[in-house]
Amino acid sequence: MSNPNQQIKKIAVFTSGGDAPGMNACIRAVVRSSVHFGMEVFGIHGGYQGMIENDIHPMDASSVANIIQYGGTILKTARSKEFMTPEGRKKAFNNLKSHGIDAIVAIGGNGTYTGALKFNEEYQIPIVGCPGTIDNDLFGTDFTIGFDTAINTAMDAVDKIRDTADAHDRVFFIEVMGRHSGHIALYAGIGGGAEGIFIPEKDNEFEDIIDSYEKKSRNKKFSIFVVAEGDEDGHAFDIAKKFQDVFPNIDSRVTVLGHIQRGGKPSANDRILASRIGAHAVKALTEGNTNVAIGVINNEISFTPFQDAIYNKKSINENLWIMNDILTR
Numbered sequence: 001m002s003n004p005n006q007q008i009k010k011i012a013v014f015t016s017g018g019d020a021p022g023m024n025a026c027i028r029a030v031v032r033s034s035v036h037f038g039m040e041v042f043g044i045h046g047g048y049q050g051m052i053e054n055d056i057h058p059m060d061a062s063s064v065a066n067i068i069q070y071g072g073t074i075l076k077t078a079r080s081k082e083f084m085t086p087e088g089r090k091k092a093f094n095n096l097k098s099h100g101i102d103a104i105v106a107i108g109g110n111g112t113y114t115g116a117l118k119f120n121e122e123y124q125i126p127i128v129g130c131p132g133t134i135d136n137d138l139f140g141t142d143f144t145i146g147f148d149t150a151i152n153t154a155m156d157a158v159d160k161i162r163d164t165a166d167a168h169d170r171v172f173f174i175e176v177m178g179r180h181s182g183h184i185a186l187y188a189g190i191g192g193g194a195e196g197i198f199i200p201e202k203d204n205e206f207e208d209i210i211d212s213y214e215k216k217s218r219n220k221k222f223s224i225f226v227v228a229e230g231d232e233d234g235h236a237f238d239i240a241k242k243f244q245d246v247f248p249n250i251d252s253r254v255t256v257l258g259h260i261q262r263g264g265k266p267s268a269n270d271r272i273l274a275s276r277i278g279a280h281a282v283k284a285l286t287e288g289n290t291n292v293a294i295g296v297i298n299n300e301i302s303f304t305p306f307q308d309a310i311y312n313k314k315s316i317n318e319n320l321w322i323m324n325d326i327l328t329r
């Protein structure tokens, strides 16, 4: 099929920020859709830094064969300090021009979108964003690429730790990722049947949990608490210490899941979400719909201006929080 927007003939795709399972599926969708529309497509290796270092290479349909099932990103990723400077962005733009690249698909999180907006303001190059982060903290989509896999990884870890908690009658504090947000903690906590969940979007969880734990502890021998790394009460070790001060006779342990949540085979949901978003990113460019973040809201493709996607905070699902409170009493 030919591209209705004849101004865009060559596009480039890159991944930036923390890797997330499903990024490869998104790259595949971008490359194959570009080929479908008769456009040339390039892969930028290493995110914005690769743009600055001219690490830019032609791709075709076969470049993305046999990658849909893998975590990580074949294009590599980075957090570039140099791109935050006007000199770095100028180098990046000149490199894109030297390849004749007219438009870009950026896959990443809030930092990636912020860079894209700035770049577009300075050089007017059309850009669309695809939400790739395990944190699910991007406004303009119900779920980000990688979140579903990450919560399944975290939940699986909770199940395993639960065996030890039960066997030893211990309390476990399990820290999950989420620098500024509690989406992973909320979903992995509910799915894993955690006794309590600590997230930055809510205050006073410690007091509430101690209160309910005191009421229950006569019968309950072991417990699981899930803590988002960005919680305002501190990291899991800080919360465990406070807990130990209140209950000195209870045996407690801390497990920090860390980067295990970022890797692994993407789930079916992440592969499908990434494929839809990647394909619509290219379609959006052909239709002149640029400087937007692509998402899926209520199962429909959505387009959110970068400004809104960057500056609006995505709230946690309040209904899930309330429901969990009832289910864990």
Ligand code: F6P
Residues within 6 Å of the ligand: 018, 109, 133, 134, 135, 177, 178, 179, 229, 262
């Ligand atoms: O934004 C994704 C994320 O995995 C956060 O949850 C986490 O805090 C951060 O990245 C870790 O980043 P890095 O891999 O650079 O340590």
